[in-house]
Amino acid sequence: DIQMTQSPSSLSASVGDRVTITCRASQSISSYLNWYQQKPGKAPKLLIYAASSLQSGVPSRFSGSGSGTDFTLTISSLQPEDFATYYCQQSYSTLWVTFGPGTKVDIK
Amino acid sequence: QVQLQESGPGLVKPSQTLSLTCTVSGGSISSGSYYWSWIRQPAGKGLEWIGRIYTSGSTNYNPSLKSRVTISVDTSKNQFSLKLSSVTAADTAVYYCARDIVVVVAATPRSGNNWFDPWGQGTLVTVSS
Numbered sequence A: 001d002i003q004m005t006q007s008p009s010s011l012s013a014s015v016g017d018r019v020t021i022t023c024r025a026s027q028s029i030s031s032y033l034n035w036y037q038q039k040p041g042k043a044p045k046l047l048i049y050a051a052s053s054l055q056s057g058v059p060s061r062f063s064g065s066g067s068g069t070d071f072t073l074t075i076s077s078l079q080p081e082d083f084a085t086y087y088c089q090q091s092y093s094t095l096w097v098t099f100g101p102g103t104k105v106d107i108k
Numbered sequence B: 001q002v003q004l005q006e007s008g009p010g011l012v013k014p015s016q017t018l019s020l021t022c023t024v025s026g027g028s029i030s031s032g033s034y035y036w037s038w039i040r041q042p043a044g045k046g047l048e049w050i051g052r053i054y055t056s057g058s059t060n061y062n063p064s065l066k067s068r069v070t071i072s073v074d075t076s077k078n079q080f081s082l083k084l085s086s087v088t089a090a091d092t093a094v095y096y097c098a099r100d101i102v103v104v105v106a107a108t109p110r111s112g113n114n115w116f117d118p119w120g121q122g123t124l125v126t127v128s129s
Helices: none
Strands: A004-007 A010-013 A019-025 A033-038 A045-049 A062-067 A070-075 A085-090 A103-107 B003-007 B018-025 B035-041 B048-054 B059-061 B069-074 B079-084 B093-107 B110-119 B123-127
Touching (some): A004 A085, A010 A019, A045 A062, B003 B110, B018 B093
Parallel strands (some): A010 A103
Antiparallel strands (some): A004 A019, A033 A085, A062 A070, B093 B123
8 A cells, every 4th residue: 555654744934935845655656646735624625636737726826746756735935824734645546545644834 | 616515413322333424516416427535534633535436336445444334325315425333432533525536547557546626514423422
């Protein structure tokens, strides 16, 4: 089974900062990696699918990159509404889904 | 636009069966080539995929839960359901339903991608006597 790790597990940043979150798979998953944002008490929201495709309605300050085992989610200029927890997710075989442990972004 | 809403008991006794229903509105559960999934999240912890169903009735389950999980669909009611048997306190979590977009790129060996969008708001299920 494919394991997902994320780093850092948490970070503190200021409004306007450029933020990068990394997700690593235990084996190659091509570009089959997705990113979600979850705010407290809310359901996760899809941000990026297939490593770099921006979901409709998601601000362009969010971007994703990577392939194989290493992926990044970048927020180009952190906004107040971006403070949340971010999860990566894979399902390379499409038969079994795993999520990363999450990265919490809070206010410095 | 499609919306999902979970419903069911918020309290289940240990060893009993947890039963939840997800009602899909704003579109037919049978339209498009979508799967429908259940995902859960214990308080303060990460996300765990439980399983999915296609409107044909085809299912995939998380191997760690497979022996206890049944997911079914009722297209006439635009609903799909989760049953989790023999629950313990470890099954206490917020349970989400979500539309599951599955893209199979290669059949042998099977590979592709899936993502979840949209999600229901979630429902808290507590397992306690």
